Amino acid sequence: MPKLSSIFYYGVHPSELRSIIQWKVWHNPVHERDESKECETLKQCFFYLDMTSRSFAAVIKELHPELLVPVCLFYLVLRALDTIEDDMTIPLEKKEPLLREFDTVLEKDGWTFTENGPNEKDRELCVHFDVVIEEFKKIKPAYKAIIKDITKKMGNGMADYVNNAEHNIHSVNTIKDYELYCHYVAGLVGEGCTRLFVEAGLANPALLQKPELMESMGQFLQQVNIMRDIKEDFDDKRRFYPKEIWSKHVDKFEDLFKPENQQAALNCTSEMILISLQRADECLYYLAGIKEQSVFNFCAIPQAMAIATMEECFRNPNVYKTNVKISKGQACQLMVDSTQNLQMVCDTFRKYARKISKKNNPKDPNFLNISIACGKIEQFIESIFPTQKSKGGAKLISAEQEAKEKAEAGEARQDTIYMGLAVFLTLFVITGFMVTIAWFAGARFDIAFGQIRNTLFGSGFAGNDLPTNENLKNALTPEHGEL
Amino acid sequence: MALSSSQVPSPGHVLVTGGCGFLGHHIVDLLLERHPQTRVSVLDLRTTSNRSSNPNVSYYDGDLTDKDATKALFQKLKPEVVIHTASPHHTAKNEILFKVNVDGTKALLEVSQETGVKAFVHTSSASVIHNPEEELVNADETYPLIAGKEQPEYYTSTKVWAESAVLAANRTPASFLTCAIRPAGIFGEGDVQLLPKMLSAYFKGQHKFQIGENQNLFDFTYVKNVAHAHLLAVVALLTTHKKLPSIPLDTERVDGEAFLVTNGQPVYFWDFPRQAWKEAGNTLPIESVWHLSFGTMMVVGSLLELACWLLGKTPNLNRQQVQYSCWTRYYNIDKAKRRLGYKPIVPLEEGIKRGVRYILEQREKEANGVAAKKNL
Numbered sequence: 001m002p003k004l005s006s007i008f009y010y011g012v013h014p015s016e017l018r019s020i021i022q023w024k025v026w027h028n029p030v031h032e033r034d035e036s037k038e039c040e041t042l043k044q045c046f047f048y049l050d051m052t053s054r055s056f057a058a059v060i061k062e063l064h065p066e067l068l069v070p071v072c073l074f075y076l077v078l079r080a081l082d083t084i085e086d087d088m089t090i091p092l093e094k095k096e097p098l099l100r101e102f103d104t105v106l107e108k109d110g111w112t113f114t115e116n117g118p119n120e121k122d123r124e125l126c127v128h129f130d131v132v133i134e135e136f137k138k139i140k141p142a143y144k145a146i147i148k149d150i151t152k153k154m155g156n157g158m159a160d161y162v163n164n165a166e167h168n169i170h171s172v173n174t175i176k177d178y179e180l181y182c183h184y185v186a187g188l189v190g191e192g193c194t195r196l197f198v199e200a201g202l203a204n205p206a207l208l209q210k211p212e213l214m215e216s217m218g219q220f221l222q223q224v225n226i227m228r229d230i231k232e233d234f235d236d237k238r239r240f241y242p243k244e245i246w247s248k249h250v251d252k253f254e255d256l257f258k259p260e261n262q263q264a265a266l267n268c269t270s271e272m273i274l275i276s277l278q279r280a281d282e283c284l285y286y287l288a289g290i291k292e293q294s295v296f297n298f299c300a301i302p303q304a305m306a307i308a309t310m311e312e313c314f315r316n317p318n319v320y321k322t323n324v325k326i327s328k329g330q331a332c333q334l335m336v337d338s339t340q341n342l343q344m345v346c347d348t349f350r351k352y353a354r355k356i357s358k359k360n361n362p363k364d365p366n367f368l369n370i371s372i373a374c375g376k377i378e379q380f381i382e383s384i385f386p387t388q389k390s391k392g393g394a395k396l397i398s399a400e401q402e403a404k405e406k407a408e409a410g411e412a413r414q415d416t417i418y419m420g421l422a423v424f425l426t427l428f429v430i431t432g433f434m435v436t437i438a439w440f441a442g443a444r445f446d447i448a449f450g451q452i453r454n455t456l457f458g459s460g461f462a463g464n465d466l467p468t469n470e471n472l473k474n475a476l477t478p479e480h481g482e483l
Numbered sequence: 484m485a486l487s488s489s490q491v492p493s494p495g496h497v498l499v500t501g502g503c504g505f506l507g508h509h510i511v512d513l514l515l516e517r518h519p520q521t522r523v524s525v526l527d528l529r530t531t532s533n534r535s536s537n538p539n540v541s542y543y544d545g546d547l548t549d550k551d552a553t554k555a556l557f558q559k560l561k562p563e564v565v566i567h568t569a570s571p572h573h574t575a576k577n578e579i580l581f582k583v584n585v586d587g588t589k590a591l592l593e594v595s596q597e598t599g600v601k602a603f604v605h606t607s608s609a610s611v612i613h614n615p616e617e618e619l620v621n622a623d624e625t626y627p628l629i630a631g632k633e634q635p636e637y638y639t640s641t642k643v644w645a646e647s648a649v650l651a652a653n654r655t656p657a658s659f660l661t662c663a664i665r666p667a668g669i670f671g672e673g674d675v676q677l678l679p680k681m682l683s684a685y686f687k688g689q690h691k692f693q694i695g696e697n698q699n700l701f702d703f704t705y706v707k708n709v710a711h712a713h714l715l716a717v718v719a720l721l722t723t724h725k726k727l728p729s730i731p732l733d734t735e736r737v738d739g740e741a742f743l744v745t746n747g748q749p750v751y752f753w754d755f756p757r758q759a760w761k762e763a764g765n766t767l768p769i770e771s772v773w774h775l776s777f778g779t780m781m782v783v784g785s786l787l788e789l790a791c792w793l794l795g796k797t798p799n800l801n802r803q804q805v806q807y808s809c810w811t812r813y814y815n816i817d818k819a820k821r822r823l824g825y826k827p828i829v830p831l832e833e834g835i836k837r838g839v840r841y842i843l844e845q846r847e848k849e850a851n852g853v854a855a856k857k858n859l
Contacts, residue, residue, distance in 0.1 A: 354698050361769050362757045368832045371754040375700050379749060379813065382621035390625040397631030399585050399644035405631070 009327070016329020023332035027339070029062040030294040044131040045072055052079045052122045055305070059298045066200045067295070069135065070143040074192060076132045077106065077151055080113070080125055082185070085158045088237075089117035092162065099159040103152040105129075106136050106144075142199050150192035157184030175275065178242035179219065182226075186218030197295055204289040213289070216282035217299065223276035224306040227269060228313055230256070232323050245271050248365075257320050266315050267364050273310050274366050277356070277373040280307060280349060281380035287342055288384065297339045304338040304345060305331065307352045315359045346381045353377040494717050495601075496522045498562035500547060500591065501569030502540075505673045506606060506666075508533035509710040510566055511540060517714065524560050526553070527569065533673060547587035550594060557598040564717050565595050567649075568606040572675075573638035584641035585648070592652045595659065602660050602720035604713055605649040609667035609702070609743055609814060610639045618699075623815040624741055646741060653739035657728055660720045660738040664712050667745045667814055671706030671834060672841035681756045682763055682842050690760050692773045693753050694780045695809035700749040702813040705834025708827040712744040715823040735822060742819040748831045749813035758832065762839035780805045 010017040035043065049072050050057050060072050081102050084095060094115075105111050110130045116123035125132075136144065161181055172178045194214040197203035207213060226233075226240040233240060239253060248271070249264040250256050256265045283303050290296040308326050313319045326334075337344045353374040360370050382388075397405075439445065497514060501507040502525030511523055515537050523540045530542035543560075545552055547569055571583050588605070595603055612619065612626040615635050619626070630643035646663045653661040670677040684690055719737040730736070757769075775783075784802040791798040819825040829837075 357698070357751050357754075360754070362754075362761045362765075363768070367761070368750065368754060368758045368835070371750040372748045372831060375749040375751070375813075378700055379621055379815075383815070386621065388618070388620040388622070390623065391627055396628045396643070396647065397633070398647065399581075399630075399641075402631040402640070402644075 006328075010329060013327070013329060016327060016333065019329050019333035019336060023336050027336070030297065031062055031064055031068070033061050033068060041131045041134045042069065044128065045069075045076060045135050048076055048125045048128065048131070052076070052125055055302065059301055062294055063298055064200070064202060064292055064294045067196060067202065070139050070147070070196055071193070071298075073132060073136050073139065074147050074150075074196070076125065077102075077136075077147060078154065078189065079122060080129055080132070081151065081155060081158065083116060083120055083122040083126055084113070085162060087116050087120050089120075090115060095162060096159045099155040099162065102155040103148045106133060106148055106151065109133060143196060146192055146195045146199065150188050150195075154184055154188045157181075157188070160184075172240055172242045174244045175242050178240070178244075181240065182219050182222040183215065186222035187215040188218070190214035190216075190218035193299075197290070197292075202290070202292040202295045204291060207286065207289040210285075213282050213286040216279040217286050217303070220276055220279050220283050221302055221306050223272070223279075224309050227272040227276070228309055228319065228324060230269075231320055241268070241272060245275075262317050262320075263363070265320050266317060267366070269313060269319055270315065270364050270366050270370060273314055273356075274370055274373055276306075277310065277353075277370070278376070280353070280373075280377045284342070284346060284349060284377075284380060284384070287345060293339075296342075300338040300345050301335055304334040304348050307349055308334055311352045311355045311359075314356050315361060315364075343385055346385055349377055350381055492721075493518045493521045494714075494721060495563035496524070496561065497564040497566060497717070498524045498526060498557075498560060499566045499568065500526045501567075501606075503527040503530050503533045503542070504568060505533075505671075505675060506669060506706055506709060507566075507568040508535070508673065509671065509706045510568065510713050511535055513707065513710045513714060515539065524562060526556065547591055548582050550590040553590060554594045554597065557594050557600075561598065562600060564602045564604070564721070565591070565600050566604045566606075566713055566717065567591055568713075570606070570642070570645075573636070575638075577637050580638055580641045584638075584645045588645040589648050592648060592661075596652065596656060600659060601724045602717055603649065603652070603662075604716045604720065605646060605661065605663040606713070607646040607649075607663040607665045607741060608639065608642045609665045609745070610636065611643045611646060611665060611741075613639060613812075618811040619813065620811050621813060621815045622743075624743060624818050650739050650741065658724070660724055662716050662720060662737050662739065663741040664709065664716055665741055665743045666704050666709040666712070667743065667812075668701070668703040669706050669709055670703055671838045674706065674838060677703070678759060678835075678838045678842060681759050682839065684756070685760045685763055685765060690756070690765060691767065691771070692775055694775050694805055695752075695777045696774075697751050697753040699752050699809055699811040700813045701752040701755065701811070702745040702749050703755050703831065704745045705827070705829045705831065705838070707829050707834070708746055709744055711828050712742065712819060712823060712825050715825055716742070719823055737822050740818075740822070742823060742825075743814045743816050744819050744825065745814050745816050746827050746831050746834070747816055747820075748827070750831065752808055755831075755835070758835050759839050762836055763843060777805065777809045 010020075033046070038046075046061070049060060053060075053075065056075060060068070060075060063071055081099065084090065084098055084102075087095075090098075098113075111133055112129050113126040116126055136147070157180075161184065172181060191211070191214050194203065194207050194217075198205050198208055230241060234254075234257065241253070243253075246253055246256060246268050249268040250261055255261050256268060287296065287300055287303070290299055305326070308330060309324075312326050313324050316324060318324050334348065337348050357371055357374045360367055360374075364370070435443075435445075494514070499507050499511055499514075502511050502523075504527065507525070507527070511525060512535060514521060514523060515535060519537075519539075521539065523535075523537075525540060525542045526545050526547075527542070528544070528546060530544050534540075534542060543556055545556060547553060567588065569583070569587070571579050573580075575583075592603070611628050611630075612622055613634070613636070614629050615633070628643045628647070630640040634640045634643070646665075649661050649663055652659065668677060716737060723731055723736075723738050731738075757765075760767075780800075781802055784798075784800055784805045787798040788801050816825065
């Protein structure tokens with residue numbers, strides 16, 4: 001049963017309700033998993049995928065059959081690694097070597113891990129990790145090599161971080177530290193996925209030549225999650241906001257949550273959003289390198305959700321109170337739009353960039369830089385999908401030409417005047433000529449004028465000397481006859 | 484192309500026209516900062532303001548339109564490089580605009596051609612591709628130049644004609660190389676148009692309004708970045724000059740070419756003045772700013788124009804300003820990046836900070852001056 005509050009919400013946001021219906025009714029997966037052909041262990045793997053992932057399970061299950069299982073296993077391996085890293089009940093001496101050697105675990109038949117604390121939400125996956133290992137054996141060696149390589153790099157990175165965290169309260173001091181952490185937990189995922197896509201022939205190999213793009217894909221998602229999850233992480237005694245950023249706004253990290261520091265806290269969120277927003281153009285650039293629809297959807301949906309989440313959290317004080325989420329309707333709209341093509345995703349990014357700019361506030365120390373970051377997204381989109389075409393090659397009017405044209409226009413005007421004068425003059429001469437001839441011939445103009453005066457002002461005015469109508473007729477008729 | 488004075492050979496003797504003007508004096512300063520030993524000559528109508536204290540700079544009063552006098556000066560100085568920034572204020576009379584921008588530039592070109600100048604860098608304007616009918620969205624150098632009857636701004640027409648003359652003179656003679664820089668919306672210390680206008684609106688309390696939705700991107704360029712682009716162009720022309728008579732590849736060529744130059748950071752139009760007002764101390768919350776629609780303001784603008792026309796005054800707001808504040812106008816500067824190695828050296832935020840600080844200091848000086856006079 002839907003909650004009363006959501007009935008009310010969608011009552012006033014009918015377009016969002018429409019999006020939900022549109023997504024539920026009309027979305028056809030590009031590829032569908034064929035459960036009938038799956039063995040028991042693979043079914044189990046998908047069971048754990050559903051269990052451990054909220055957002056990724058759906059897009060993974062719609063992936064191209066070539067990559068469906070490798071990506072699912074890649075996800076489960078990293079999820080298990082993350083579960084071990086996150087678990088504060090495992091002592092460092094045990095955790096560190098485990099993280100560093102996790103890639104070798106993938107080769108150990110029947111390996112499971114039961115020492116996670118009881119509250120660790122994904123502990124079941126580790127307890128039954130043997131099913132993942134079983135399926136891992138069956139995938140192509142090229143995919144295995146990629147997954148192992150990334151697991152090794154990520155395990156080592158996490159171990160470094162955990163080690164550091166143990167000795168240092170502010171485990172993330174600088175923005176550089178922060179981006180390094182995000183590199184280990186997300187940038188590497190971007191790398192692994194990209195290598196899998198290229199290996200399967202579903203993405204442009206040029207993506208591997210531009211590693212900053214796949215790095216940005218991961219960083220963008222991870223940074224948004226960290227920014228949004230500040231309250232949840234704080235309650236779990238974890239801090240990922242770099243000190244370099246929050247210390248500009250408050251003295252102590254916990255002060256961010258105090259109502260009297262709301263402005264400072266909002267400015268702090270803005271700065272976190274700014275550093276991820278600056279990568280948005282690279283994410284769009286990356287998406288341009290994807291060749292297959294299901295892979296495109298897999299990459300684009302989370303990115304679109306991320307920029308919408310950013311907009312939702314931007315200048316929103318609730319970030320420090322609850323876990324701010326975009327509405328379900330908005331999410332469905334984003335899914336509809338990001339499962340079409342790059343241009344639609346670009347439109348979504350531009351829409352959210354503009355929404356962010358509308359909320360932007362000059363009080364914010366990063367006011368101008370946020371405007372610049374939004375402008376950068378728009379300009380990048382223009383560079384791949386121009387809305388305006390150059391009308392190059394139009395003929396330039398030179399100064400001489402302009403002057404000549406002006407002179408010509410002047411001449412033309414003079415010509416018209418002369419022409420008018422000439423016509424007038426000719427008419428005048430001809431009229432004069434005719435009148436003179438008529439006069440020589442004896443025309444009585446005095447009578448004619450008198451007649452005109454007569455008709456105009458009445459006969460009373462005309463005077464007695466003037467001939468009557470009858471006379472006039474007599475006077476004029478013979479001449480007419482002669483002429 | 485990284486620029487540090489040790490890497491880049493000295494450009495030799497550089498003559499800067501308009502070197503006491505807003506952009507010109509920034510070019511002189513940057514040139515001396517990078518090449519303290521280089522010889523600089525400034526030719527300007529009046530050389531009293533914005534003078535450098537560096538002994539390597541000499542100042543010459545002169546009128547560009549007087550070709551004989553300019554030629555005599557060039558024969559005496561024998562400059563190797565000319566940076567031509569001189570141009571009247573865009574509100575000057577049409578005759579003056581034409582005389583200085585078109586005739587003056589042509590005379591300067593001829594003198595340079597006759598006296599063995601190697602490189603000629605001309606300050607054009609991004610407005611040369613302004614179309615009164617259309618917005619400019621990520622516009623680049625392939626956009627057509629608009630002059631004459633299609634161009635309502637006579638200033639812009641004269642800039643188009645000047646630029647065309649400069650580029651046409653390239654490689655005539657073969658050892659004479661030219662190019663043009665087209666900056667968009669220059670601001671900074673000593674700026675007499677952009678920031679002073681925006682701040683005076685603030686001082687008069689006219690910052691409580693916003694016209695339009697503020698979804699239109701606009702380019703503004705800090706003056707030092709424009710100066711930097713000019714110097715990069717000088718270096719590029721001199722490098723090409725050394726390799727004469729060979730002609731660089733079309734995709735690398737600088738001589739005979741025009742380059743759009745901005746800060747590479749287009750922002751939503753109103754965000755620029757907002758930032759400037761904030762720097763000037765504005766604390767008015769954004770929530771209390773009035774948002775006026777484009778349509779309403781076009782009507783208001785035309786009414787003001789009419790009223791002021793009847794009274795014989797210039798209106799504070801006209802339709803063109805309304806249109807400008809609602810139009811998208813930003814540029815693609817990839818060509819300058821690729822061929823000149825241009826990259827802005829001062830970000831927008833820092834530029835605004837410096838420009839506003841300068842104006843506030845000037846105001847303070849003026850206020851002190853008035854106070855001092857009163858005390859006397």
